[in-house]
Amino acid sequence: MGKQVLKLLEALEQEVVTGRLPPGTRLDEAGLAQRFGVSRTPVREALNRLAATGLVELRPRRGAVVAAPDLKQLLEMFEVMAELEGLCGRLAARRMSAAEQNTLQGAHEASHAHVKAADSEAYYQANVIFHEVIYSGCHNRYLSDQTQALRNRLAAYRRLQLRKLDRIADSFHEHEQILEAIVAGDGNTADHLLQNHVTVQSGSFTDFVSSLPVSAARRDPGITSATKKTTPGAP
Amino acid sequence: MGKQVLKLLEALEQEVVTGRLPPGTRLDEAGLAQRFGVSRTPVREALNRLAATGLVELRPRRGAVVAAPDLKQLLEMFEVMAELEGLCGRLAARRMSAAEQNTLQGAHEASHAHVKAADSEAYYQANVIFHEVIYSGCHNRYLSDQTQALRNRLAAYRRLQLRKLDRIADSFHEHEQILEAIVAGDGNTADHLLQNHVTVQSGSFTDFVSSLPVSAARRDPGITSATKKTTPGAP
DNA sequence: TCAACCCAGTTTGTATACAATTTTCACTTG
DNA sequence: CAAGTGAAAATTGTATACAAACTGGGTTGA
Incomplete structure (x- = not known):
């Protein structure tokens, strides 16, 4: 586990804990990799670690989301x-x-x-x-x-x-x-x-x-992405 | 996280918990990969997960060992x-x-x-x-x-x-x-x-x-490997 | 109209290749 | 002969390539 993973862990944990990445937010590997300028490998490691602490939920073959406990x-x-x-x-x-x-x-x-x-x-x-x-x-x-x-x-x-x-x-x-x-x-x-x-x-x-946020009530649709959307060029 | 990782997790956790892999045992990725017939990638994921539960210790750049709490x-x-x-x-x-x-x-x-x-x-x-x-x-x-x-x-x-x-x-x-x-x-x-x-x-x-095993007393040398040693062919 | 199905695009899971760092061990040197 | 040195070997960390599975939309048929 190298510096890349540590950087990701710190950043992601901070964003989740402070609520900048609200519960339910989708965390796609490619997007995070691009955003942090690393490959998917350290991103996956970081997501695994965060999943272990319960901060993110890892659904097999369906990607990771910020944990949204009910x-x-x-x-x-x-x-x-x-x-x-x-x-x-x-x-x-x-x-x-x-x-x-x-x-x-x-x-x-x-x-x-x-x-x-x-x-x-x-x-x-x-x-x-x-x-x-x-x-x-x-x-x-x-x-x-x-x-x-x-x-x-x-x-x-x-x-x-x-x-x-x-x-x-x-x-x-x-x-x-x-x-x-x-x-x-x-x-x-x-x-x-x-x-x-x-x-x-x-x-x-x-x-x-x-006062609980709506997301804690298992709002499934309306999930936002953690990676900035790049507006695709006009056809 | 796919079936490979799950298989590894189950097997390794079992071996650690039952003591077949005693505390302090070195867990090198290549060896485990070969032993289980998979690549290093799922091995690393499994080790990460086990590290999260505390069963193994991950020392940066120095490999994983079965946790040996003092x-x-x-x-x-x-x-x-x-x-x-x-x-x-x-x-x-x-x-x-x-x-x-x-x-x-x-x-x-x-x-x-x-x-x-x-x-x-x-x-x-x-x-x-x-x-x-x-x-x-x-x-x-x-x-x-x-x-x-x-x-x-x-x-x-x-x-x-x-x-x-x-x-x-x-x-x-x-x-x-x-x-x-x-x-x-x-x-x-x-x-x-x-x-x-x-x-x-x-x-x-x-x-x-x-009655504690010696390994709990932080015995550093004498660490055995988790992968069966293959006797090298005679020169 | 609506449901089921199929296909293309996207995303995850795994394998492999490469880079960086640690470890090993023979060799030099005092 | 012990200790230090340095290069080769081995191991971990990261990037990339490929395979497998899921998603979504449009078509087809009842």
Whole structure:
């Protein structure tokens, strides 16, 4: 696996996670190869890797599309996500060093400014960091990698949540409590708080469900291509 | 992804999981291609897929080897495995239908014969089925898939445990309690029992650790090839 | 009118050829 | 005789060529 594949992986993952390639988008190999200036071989490798993480779906002989999980699948993934986040927090509360706790506190305080500024994009970034500090604080690389991967996979959907400003305020307040529990070494509380934080049982979960993009409802037609269409020359 | 790749995946995964390709074994593309009568292209795809599940490790420009997690990594994976198994059990206790509960009961009773016959291989198979019924009983396909995948990845190491006959008797007894908890709809108990069942805190965990194959200790030399060596003709 | 079918175009799956990098091993050298 | 050196061999990464399967549209027949 060489540099070409890595470049493709990075680029495609970014575009999928940020939603620039919405769920259901067709990913044809020739088009991507041309767009990135490589041959089909590394494109296929990259698509395989992305399929392994679940970000794209590979239908045999029928090409790859950006994964478009339906509501049931999304709920299933969130259910697991909640458990993994909770486990990370539980372990982090028991295992984080004082230095790591300081880092977490710092990440939390940094996000405060963004709440006051009502800057949802900046808060989103700070939120990612806050959670990543907890992941690494669990001192279990396999767990933190898995959790991070699932978070990434759900990012396109989670991102919709934090757009609402009142949800941001709630999120910040929940972080405060989570931080407290971890610093206090209270794994059980950290676990429960994080589970609720993720599943967003704290009120806006139904909002989230109803805010789902249409594509999550298995819209089959209307699929757009990931490669820029070149207008064919006139006959 | 065509039939060639699928054939390779099945064959290689089987050989890795059963230990016929021990951790650290080198997997060179040309050799595998020749052995399976295909070109390098589908071999590379298969290796990529296996790398995604963690069964093989892909070192850039340096080839693929059967994953050889060290002790720390194994403990990390078992820690997550315990949590996932527990979660499956917790959900299964709440969600399994009467018919599914019967299936589980049947799987358990089937394994009883193998305990009495002291047939560790047969019990191993029955044990797999018992757990798979619980996985599917959680009614969360994403969770059951993930758990199954991790179980598969750990199979080569878990298999060592059940070789000891007294461990088999213990395992069967633990299954009995787990079955009870699930039928009673007691998710908490099922969770805790399954966590202990997996981490084998019930006594033989240190035995397991000390029974680890040398390869898990990052033995670098002495790596054998996965392709049969053809003795070169005499000069 | 509509359904089934057939054929051309497009796309994926596989094989092979070439390029780039690592590994091996004989040979030099201190 | 040990260690370093350098070129050949072997192996991986990428590009291209070919084969097989799917897609879509138009024709044909009832």
